[in-house]
Amino acid sequence: MPELRxxxxxxxxxxxxxxxxxxxxxxxxxxxxxxxxxxxTQGLLEAFGDQRVRDTPISENTIVGVGVGAAMxxxxxxxELMTVNFSLLALDQIVNHMAAxxxxxxGQVKVPMVVRMPQGAGHQLGPTHSHCLEALYxxxxxxxLAVPSTPADAxxxxxxxxxxxxxxxxxxxxxxxxxxxxxxxxxxHLVDFGQAAIRREGEDVTxxxxxxxxxxAQQAAETLADEHDIAAEVIDPRTLRPLDLPTILESVRxxxxxxxVEEGWPHGGVGANxxxxxxxxxxxxxxxxxxxVTGADLPMPYSKPLEQLAFPHAEQIVERVRSMV
Amino acid sequence: MADGLDAAREWLQxxxxxxxxxxxxxxxxxxxxxxxxxxxxxxxxxxxxGAVRAMRDDDxxxxxxxxxxxxxxxxxxxxxxxxxxxxxxxGVSGGRGGSMHMxxxxxxxxxxxxxxxxxxxxxxxxxxSSDYRETDEVTVCVFGDGAANQGTFGExxxxxxxxxxxxxxxxxxxxxxxxxxxxxxxAQTDLHKRGEGFGVPGLRCDGMDVGDTYEVMSEAIERxxxxxxxxxxxxxxxxxxxxxxxxxxxYREKDEVKEWREQHDPIKNFAAKLEDVDLDALDEEIxxxxxxxxxxxxxxxxxxPESMQDHLYA
Ligand SMILES: Cc1ncc(C[n+]2csc(CCOP(=O)(O)OP(=O)(O)O)c2C)c(N)n1
Numbered sequence: 057m058p059e060l061r062x063x064x065x066x067x068x069x070x071x072x073x074x075x076x077x078x079x080x081x082x083x084x085x086x087x088x089x090x091x092x093x094x095x096x097t098q099g100l101l102e103a104f105g106d107q108r109v110r111d112t113p114i115s116e117n118t119i120v121g122v123g124v125g126a127a128m129x130x131x132x133x134x135x136e137l138m139t140v141n142f143s144l145l146a147l148d149q150i151v152n153h154m155a156a157x158x159x160x161x162x163g164q165v166k167v168p169m170v171v172r173m174p175q176g177a178g179h180q181l182g183p184t185h186s187h188c189l190e191a192l193y194x195x196x197x198x199x200x201l202a203v204p205s206t207p208a209d210a211x212x213x214x215x216x217x218x219x220x221x222x223x224x225x226x227x228x229x230x231x232x233x234x235x236x237x238x239x240x241x242x243x244x245h246l247v248d249f250g251q252a253a254i255r256r257e258g259e260d261v262t263x264x265x266x267x268x269x270x271x272x273a274q275q276a277a278e279t280l281a282d283e284h285d286i287a288a289e290v291i292d293p294r295t296l297r298p299l300d301l302p303t304i305l306e307s308v309r310x311x312x313x314x315x316x317v318e319e320g321w322p323h324g325g326v327g328a329n330x331x332x333x334x335x336x337x338x339x340x341x342x343x344x345x346x347x348x349v350t351g352a353d354l355p356m357p358y359s360k361p362l363e364q365l366a367f368p369h370a371e372q373i374v375e376r377v378r379s380m381v
Numbered sequence: 382m383a384d385g386l387d388a389a390r391e392w393l394q395x396x397x398x399x400x401x402x403x404x405x406x407x408x409x410x411x412x413x414x415x416x417x418x419x420x421x422x423x424x425x426x427x428x429x430x431g432a433v434r435a436m437r438d439d440d441x442x443x444x445x446x447x448x449x450x451x452x453x454x455x456x457x458x459x460x461x462x463x464x465x466x467x468x469x470x471x472g473v474s475g476g477r478g479g480s481m482h483m484x485x486x487x488x489x490x491x492x493x494x495x496x497x498x499x500x501x502x503x504x505x506x507x508x509x510s511s512d513y514r515e516t517d518e519v520t521v522c523v524f525g526d527g528a529a530n531q532g533t534f535g536e537x538x539x540x541x542x543x544x545x546x547x548x549x550x551x552x553x554x555x556x557x558x559x560x561x562x563x564x565x566x567x568a569q570t571d572l573h574k575r576g577e578g579f580g581v582p583g584l585r586c587d588g589m590d591v592g593d594t595y596e597v598m599s600e601a602i603e604r605x606x607x608x609x610x611x612x613x614x615x616x617x618x619x620x621x622x623x624x625x626x627x628x629x630x631x632y633r634e635k636d637e638v639k640e641w642r643e644q645h646d647p648i649k650n651f652a653a654k655l656e657d658v659d660l661d662a663l664d665e666e667i668x669x670x671x672x673x674x675x676x677x678x679x680x681x682x683x684x685x686p687e688s689m690q691d692h693l694y695a
Contacts, residue, residue: 184495358468358474358477
């Protein structure tokens with residue numbers, strides 16, 4: 057299998073789906089002439105022309121709303137928002153329209169579209185450009201939510217998202233765009249929504265990592281194995297809605313311990329939700345309270361030393377696991 | 382007109398200080414001393430200085446993520462601006478904000494904001510507060526041509542006109558929103574006309590000419606102050622550098638940039654109009670100030686881990 061970077065895998069998914077289905081078009085700020093703030097859409101304007109690769113004004117709410125209207129009438133838009141923080145300007149169209157329309161019109165109309173955007177800290181971009189807001193979108197019924205952590209998943213999940221008849225919020229991680237991995241060449245390589253990946257098997261503790269934290273959790277698991285003789289099982293849910301709870305529960309019933317790692321804020325976070333689900337359904341199997349490792353409960357500071365303290369690293373996961381095993 | 386000549390010299394000095402600051406900030410970014418995104422305003426110095434010099438000390442200024450120049454023109458010590466870029470505790474935002482989020486309350490510089498279009502409603506609120514407190518302060522709100530396409534533009538202009546708020550909306554038309562040229566993102570490219578439908582009168586100035594910018598902004602600020610009306614001023618300028626330091630600039634012709642740099646440099650052209658200016662001497666003096674700013678930033682401490690939660694709540 058060829059090795060691709062995460063951004064190249066996404067580019068390949070867009071390219072292949074646009075070739076396969078001429079209802080698919082992409083729309084967003086600086087995705088065409090500029091070729092994407094993170095270069096995910098590189099070369100697509102040249103390949104598909106400006107009817108299908110549409111540069112927009114800086115108008116997030118309207119861009120998403122235009123996507124919703126187009127999707128309601130038979131097209132399959134893929135909207136790019138430059139950063140998850142900017143999607144907050146589009147929350148009305150995402151929550152009140154994109155997510156609600158199929159339900160509130162009793163299924164008479166579908167909204168088959170994807171809103172792609174990156175998130176994440178580590179680049180010193182301060183409080184308006186660095187957050188991880190998957191919890192916010194997890195909160196909203198009516199949308200599907202994907203958080204790919206590897207190039208292969210990025211491709212397979214994006215292709216599945218574009219083919220899905222539901223609206224999908226597709227959150228990439230800025231720190232992963234350059235990450236390399238093997239990616240199936242198959243133009244029908246799909247990763248189904250609702251199927252977690254077990255990245256590493258182990259008996260002593262289950263670590264669930266969200267988005268980039270799935271990668272960080274694997275690094276922690278290596279250290280735990282090499283230096284502390286602890287076998288961690290690492291699970292990457294890949295999609296948060298639908299969530300593959302059975303795979304997570306099965307793992308927790310085996311290991312009897314669980315740590316959930318996310319980069320987002322702790323209160324009302326993905327981990328808070330998941331911990332509640334696990335204790336509802338696997339309480340009797342737990343030998344220790346479920347632990348969460350999260351981003352700091354703060355707007356992201358710019359200054360490098362503070363920013364590094366404000367999101368989880370492998371060492372913290374290692375420490376947390378050691379404190380409970 | 383001795384007074385006028387002194388003012389002109391001061392404008393020149395302010396523009397040159399901003400230019401050299403920006404150049405050095407770029408160099409520090411290349412050395413990894415500065416992180417994040419760094420948006421330079423090289424080429425836009427006349428727009429910045431002309432506008433800020435038309436303001437009174439008790440007027441408010443609010444800007445975007447491209448705001449080192451606004452802070453410096455308002456009188457913030459370049460040392461503290463550079464320290465912010467370095468992420469140091471001595472920076473204008475204590476290292477929490479970085480290049481995109483400068484603030485100097487003492488000088489009524491109400492901040493730079495990383496969300497395009499996010500500052501317009503804040504400006505209306507600041508102007509509302511001036512009215513409420515029965516003062517005659519004016520708010521100057523600076524934003525880009527790209528920002529004029531956010532919903533906040535229409536919403537804020539309407540509200541400000543409705544409530545007769547003393548705010549000058551200054552659109553810095555540098556002709557690009559990131560990599561998208563004005564005519565590719567805006568239907569009405571005469572941006573000063575875009576307030577008409579809201580009842581907000583528009584003026585245009587040559588943003589490459591500090592004198593013209595000063596005059597037009599003075600008129601706008603005066604009208605906002607006395608007539609209690611919002612005004613939209615379009616300053617036509619050009620950004621000589623990329624959108625940010627990370628921009629390969631594939632979306633515009635090198636020749637176009639070259640022509641603007643050579644023909645319309647606001648500093649060179651303005652200096653040429655003044656008699657008896659020794660640019661080299663001025664430059665040397667400014668160089669020393671910038672060296673001191675870098676040294677200060679370098680030697681300052683990072684914020685401590687213990688301070689991380691400070692100011693989250695009052
Ligand atoms: C809400 C939002 N959307 C997108 C961005 C990304 N972005 C940063 S600057 C910029 C271009 C802004 O152009 P303009 O307003 O003309 O200001 P200029 O850069 O020319 O000073 C974009 C799209 C952002 N920061 N905020």
